[in-house]
Amino acid sequence: MLLAKRSSTTIAKVKKAMEEFRKADENQNGSLSLDEFMDAVRIKFGWSQEQEFPDDFVMTHWKTADANSNLQIDFREYLNWAICTEWSEHAMVPDERDRELRQISRELGLQITDLEFVRRIFDKFDEDKSDTIEENEFRVMICELTSAQASSVSPQLLKVYWNEVLKAQANHVTFHEFVGWWFQIMVR
Secondary structure: OHHHHHOOOOHHHHHHHHHHHHHHOOOOOOEEOHHHHHHHHHHHHOOOOOOOOOOOHHHHHHHHHOOOOOOOEEHHHHHHHHHHHOOOHHHHOOOHHHHHHHHHHHHHOOOHHHHHHHHHHHHHHOOOOOOEEEHHHHHHHHHHHOOOOHHHOOHHHHHHHHHHHOOOOOOEEEHHHHHHHHHHHHOO
C-alpha cells in the first residue's frame, strides 16, 4: 500500500509490476540485470522471445529504469519505469505492424484509417508475402486502388508509375515507399 501511495498508482498496478518483476528475476536476487530486464520488457509488452527489440529501445529504457546507474534495477526502479511506460505506444499498440502504420501516419501527416485501407490492399496483392510489391503485383494493385479495369489502363502509364515509385536499383517497393508515392502523387 505504501509503494502504491508513494508511486501515485493503484495497489493492483503495484501487484502486476511485482508479478512481472518476479517472473523476470531469474536468480531471485531482488534486482534485474540487463538480460533479466529484457525479459521483463517482453513480459510487460507481451512480446515473444523471437521478437526483436526496436533500435535503441532496450538501452534507452534501461538507462531510464536504472535511476541510480548501478547496472541493476531493483523493484522500486522497475515500478517507476512500468508506471512511466504504461501508456507508451509499445504498451498500447503491441503489434509491430500497427506501430509502423502509426509511425508512417505521423511522418507523412496521413490519417491512420487511410493507411490501413492502403495496407490491406497492399497485403492483398503482395502474393509472395515478402512485405514488398514487385512490378506485376503493383500493376494489379494500382487498378484496384483506382477502381480501374486493367484493360483500360495503359501499360506505358503503369510503367511510368512503377518507375516513379521505384527507389534505387531495387526491383520491388516497400509499403512505406509506396504510400509515400501514393499519397503524394496519386491522392492530392
